[in-house]
Amino acid sequence: MQPEMRLLITGSTGFIGKKLTEKIQGSGSEVIEIPQDLDLEEDDKTSEFITSIDPTHVIHLANNRKHERESSIEEHQFQVSRVDLNVTTACQRLKNLNRFITIGTCDEYGRQEEPFLETALAKPTNAYGKSKLALTQLLMEISEKNKFPSVILRPSVVYGANQLPDMFISSLFVAMLEQRKIPLTPGNQTRDFIHVDDVVEAITLSLKVENIPYGSIFNIATQRAITIREVAMMIADLFGSKHKSLLEFGALEYRPSEVMNYRVNAEKATRLLSWNSNIRLEDGLSSLKELFTRGA
Secondary structure (H helix, E strand, O other): OOOOOEEEEEEEOOOHHHHHHHHHHHHHOOOOOOOOOOOOOHHHHHHHHHHOOOOHHHHHOOOOOOOOOOOOOOOOOOOOOOHHOOOOOOHHHHOOEEEEEOOOOHOOOOOOOOHHHHHHHOOOEEHHHHHHHHHHHHHHOOOOOOOOOOEEEOOOOOEOOOOOOHHHHHHHHHHHHHHOOOEOOOOOOOOEEEEEEHHHHHHHHHHOOOOOOOOEEEEEOOOOOHHHHHHHHHHHHHHHHHHHHHHEEOOOOOOOOOOOOEEOOOOOHOOOOOOOOOOOOOHHHHHHHHHHHHOO
């Protein structure tokens, strides 16, 4: 990264943001973070801060946890969140902005032909995907009309150290350590689990690679589909065969919004960003087991 880069990261204390900030600072580059007393839902203060620091690059990771994957679109109808709108509006006023990167999700695709391609018409089935798609659509629109230098990364299901304990993989590790039964669906739905370090690498490459068309979308995934049942069994195996009895498959029904077939094509990121996923799920889970065990 260029030494003259003024990089602003929103959501720098979050799951992905913390790892990203540590990596960039470790490379010697300066990161500007959002002050703790700044509420990004306040449009005037958000605009005043962002325009005053005049960043050349922005990575927008701040997220609204109210938009849960478990919520269906019927329960919530989301437009662009106030945080997303305030940050993008402020960044449109910047004269020296070279790149604006944000994180979407492969949940934006919903139920459709697989593997998911960036050119597919997004049809999210849950509120989380819907809220992310709203931002994607806004960025694509202003990138086309106003030459706004946005890049949208769509990771599949991200996992890794320090993730919130209510997320799928983290919750399984906690249950294994506590030797507590955990109710699950039958587990036949497929997912693509991508390690947070691979996502961070994709973000840093997106900062460096030149001549990316404005409004570009990149899937970030391992391109390996695996069932929820298989992942749960892999985690139980790490603790010993007796822990498999803690997995209560079929105790829960599939959600009405469940996407059963989830397979992602990430060849565009390989081709244009020179990115590849490097961490196998088996290795990522093994490392997580060590961390969870050490912290228990």
